[in-house]
Amino acid sequence: MTVSDTRPTAPDPAAPPPAGPGGRRPWQTWLRSTTTGSRTFSVLVTGVLLVVLFGTGSARYENFGSPQVALNLLVDNAHLVVLAVGMTFVILTGGIDLSSGAVVALSTVIAASLLEAGWPAPVAIAVVLATGALLGWLMGAAVHHLQLQPFIVTLAGMFLARGLCFVISVPSIPIRDPFFQSMAQDVVELPGNTFLTYSVFIALAVLVAAVWVLHRTRFGRTVYAIGGNESSAALMGLAVGRTKVGVYVISGTLSALAGLLFTFYMLSGYSLHAIGMELDAIAAVVIGGTLLTGGAGYVVGSLLGVLVLGTIQALISFDGGLSSWWTKITVGVLLLVFVVVQRLTTRRARPGT
């Protein structure tokens, strides 16, 4: 296997050159690890893309470069960050979760209807999270114990969650609960006359926790091992079953949490909220450099992916002349570029596949 030297080799502070095994020079090992062996390169590309997109916006539109616009990317997409983190877990094992958008909608409806019925906010939040975890557990159990395909199981889960939304309430329910109101309106003042909402801190905390779980725990390593090769992981004696069910529970719970953040954002519960949001999350994960076959990728990449999607939306809303459907087309094109690049790099990494 030869190393291609046509690839751009931007310095990567995250990967200090290690001592090369097998007599290879450190820089060769590093180049190999950044281009093919690891996904840091993909994350780096996404980061560069984000900077370029944001730079373009700042150069073209007045006020685009202000710090608050950058922070608003997080404020407006906190729920999507949480959703994408959950999706990353599932995709890392080689699965997929199509139900997450519907679970977001179900969460908004459950929260709104419970609050309307006079339940206290903490109880409503607990019920929402428990519902998400239960749905995730059911889907994970179906995937692992019944050996059904994740695509079809989570598709059924998506129909189930949407159907339950309609059973609970067809019209949109407004939320007047003081706690939810304060979560929606209160902001944390930051220096430089900028602010963030509490949702952003929750999303970032989820992200940090996810990084810790994936890279510092046995569970996380098993997630990567299953995505790499499930049979090998099982033969190594790893807890494949428990981990596979676990990632769906995580995805279900995080979808419910994303639903709560979305509820804070919209202050209403509606069955038709978040239609197609699972596709945004999948797109963010793929743009963030995670392989859909599983086994390689970082949650930080997913965060960058969400921010890239958010920047595109911001660019289009800043440019009054472009219609909203350009968002979809641009995201499609970006997906294409990333998938093709992924394909070319993995083909080089694993000849014969």
Add this chain to the structure above:
Amino acid sequence: MNRLTRSPLLWPLLALAALLLFNLVVNPGFFAVRIQDGHLFGSLVDVLKNAAPTLLIAIGMTLVIASRGIDLSVGAVVAIAGAIACNSLVSAPDPTSAGAAVVAISTALGVALLLGAWNGLLVSVLGIQPIIATLVLMTAGRGIAMLITDGQIITVDNDTYGWLGGGYLFGIPAQVVVAGLILLAVALLTRRTALGMLLEAVGINPEAARLAGVRSRSIVWTVYVFAALAAAVAGLMISAQVTAADANRAGLFIELDAILAVVIGGTSLAGGRYSLTGTVVGALILQTLTTTVYTVGIPPDMTTLFKALVVIVVFLLQAPRLRAVLARRRRPAPPPLPSGGLPEEAAAVLTGGPVLADDEHTPAPTAGGTTGSGRGALR
């Protein structure tokens, strides 16, 4: 009789029969078909007519899934086909003429051909996983349709075009005729020639098929083109039915319905063996279910819940491990075929036995996917 009890189609058919029977009980006039002005009318005709677009897409999807792929972009193709046809009609010199309709339909089909070729290129030449390759067009496609219609709902007034949605041929709704003819053509092409076998070979093991001299690449490419064409025809039907192009809502989630129809019909997402008859039954089950929800008077929004419940029952029965457990339990004495009139679930559970006990004679439908890893669904 023995062959009948072994057929994997037995219990989807029974589920369909149970649904129809249930409708008959609720609405005694359900099976009545009358002829009015030389046209067929009746609830059953409506079921067939409304199932036609989903069925068409599901036929294309069956072939794609048989090749170990999946096509998520068909819903977007539906929207694009309607948008292009209506746009072409509106800008034609004489929007009401038959010639304008022919041009509009041909343009839409031509564009669908290109879209299918695009999907096929990504999957068969670049080797991108089908689910993500078609996700690209699924995401961008609806945006493209909006671009064509400029975000508006374009209404058209053309009798020839409208015929595709509301017309009749020999008293039969045009949608049923078109879907039936395409189904017949596909059945003849894949079952009376070697094409179907080659397709299954590609789906079971692409590499082995290639080494055996099967031109995997062209076959895979062809099925994606066909799936897009079928979706475009369905899109024209949907748009002709309302004589308008709605880029936002036309064909929304129809790809999921089509995939469900295929899977309910017994075709495994892991590729290989497929059943066109099963797909027809699956599409009819979904449509009858929707009709039932309307008949019973449940708010139509709840259709998704019933769909989910039926699908969950179906998948539980199809689950390899559950089938294995049932097979072990039933093998000593396969129970006789129950007669009709049982509630749907009881019938499905009972008949699950003999069908399932037969696993050893037929290749496991999820061969290659039985490890339960996501690969099966994702490849």
